Amino acid sequence: MSERQSSRKDAIRNREAVLAAADALFSRRASPEDVTMADVAAAAGVGKGTLFRAFGDRAGLLRALYEARLEPIGRAVETGPPPLGPATPPRDRVRALLDALLCFKLDNGRLALALEGSAGGSSPYRADHYERWHGLLRAVLEQIPGLADSDFTAHALLAATRADLVEHLAGEGGIPRERLREQLASFVAKVLAPGPRPDGPVEE
Amino acid sequence: MSERQSSRKDAIRNREAVLAAADALFSRRASPEDVTMADVAAAAGVGKGTLFRAFGDRAGLLRALYEARLEPIGRAVETGPPPLGPATPPRDRVRALLDALLCFKLDNGRLALALEGSAGGSSPYRADHYERWHGLLRAVLEQIPGLADSDFTAHALLAATRADLVEHLAGEGGIPRERLREQLASFVAKVLAPGPRPDGPVEE
DNA sequence: TAAAGATATGGACCGTGGGTCCGTTTTGCA
DNA sequence: TGCAAAACGGACCCACGGTCCATATCTTTA
Secondary structure (H helix, E strand, O other): OOOOOOOOHHHHHHHHHHHHHHHHHHHHOOOHHHOOHHHHHHHHOOOHHHHHHHHOOHHHHHHHHHHHHHHHHHHHHHOOOOOOOOOOOHHHHHHHHHHHHHHHHHHOHHHHHHHHHOOOOOOHHHOHHHHHHHHHHHHHHHOOOOOOOHHHHHHHHHHOOOHHHHHHHHOOOOOOHHHHHHHHHHHHHHHHOOOOOOOOOOOO | OOOOOOOOHHHHHHHHHHHHHHHHHHHHOOOHHHOOHHHHHHHHOOOHHHHHHHHOOHHHHHHHHHHHHHHHHHHHHHOOOOOOOOOOOHHHHHHHHHHHHHHHHHHOHHHHHHHHHOOOOOOHHHOHHHHHHHHHHHHHHHOOOOOOOHHHHHHHHHHOOOHHHHHHHHOOOOOOHHHHHHHHHHHHHHHHOOOOOOOOOOOO
16 A cells, blocks of 8 residues: 555565555454464565564554554545545534444454554553544534533543454444444434533434 | 462462562552563562462452452442442432542552453453443443433443543543543533433434 | 371473564665 | 665564472371
8 A cells, every 4th residue: 555665675565465464364363462473474475574674563563554454434534525524514423433433343353452452551542543533533522512521522432432342242242233333323422412402413 | 358268378478468569569660561470479579389379360460459459449339328339319320430430540540551451362341340340330320211222331431431541641641630530520421411302313 | 296188389491472683685776 | 797775584582471390388187
């Protein structure tokens, strides 16, 4: 996808190979923890040194993978049609945003889990992608009149779509995808509901 | 506290020593990850073998510590006066429950972080203490008329008090304790607010 | 109180996995 | 075609969780 203008082409080729191999491994293996860096390197037909030079460390690899997968959604959010794009009324957009995030975690469970779990000391809250989503969500929340604490609210809403929770509910919990989406939607609706006056502007 | 009827008294003494040492270490050191099992053993004046026999593994030690600290709150919830005890009206009790949890994480940040982080493959959602809190919260939510999806709602509310989030907000975020409590309280209030209608439409 | 059996001890030891190092190979440029 | 610069790869390092077992300590019983 992104070429990084690193002059040499073998570097680029290897980077892609690693990305592809890692992607495959993470979706095949049951748990993220039993995909080792050595595994990835071997599967990509590359030495560990190469792998680590390209991505820095385990977290770096995960991050790269994650962002690559998340990128389409990111674009849809920034410059896309409703309900994700910027032309959507705030309430609906928040709903759509969180729904998209939920679906993403449902589809890329293992990977998201690996990333959030690979915290390795530093919380997942310092990650760039988290900051981006939080910032966006907060901005949208701020456009809803009468809704205070948008910063905290954004955090709390995002927390409801954390990978391990989603995995737990969909996996062991056995809650079907659509049911989960409904539940999240209705939770979000409650949070966004206008306090005193009963009206539900759900126009589109 | 709990003696475990393991006949021999040196075992009991050592167990306590380890608990105390670990407790001290986790609150002193910056990050939970740089408290190794060897450290704990050394600080307790005990061999690693002893440590592992007493607690099984790292997660076991963390769990034991966590439960010991959480126990007073647990008792206050089960058989205590309002606002935590069972005599409290549901809405207020939910609020109090989450507030207590938040305060607990604020006070025992490092430890909670260590526990939730020590997932090591299995999500924190399988832990006994999580199930207990979730079960309790769900039960209380169910007493609130017109509030659907109490299972999911309980999860989502608990997610708002996750240790790493709390740590992030209070630590790097620099949000003062009382402000955080207010924000959580107002978030909870929103979720529990009696809607204009018993439940919102879930369009898709 | 002494001996025997049961139980606990502790630290040497092991396997694993992330991350580094550096001699060798590939690439790009002139 | 020659020569740096850049990248390669896998041997190597080390920290850490966890195990093992010869030894020490407790408890029971006679």
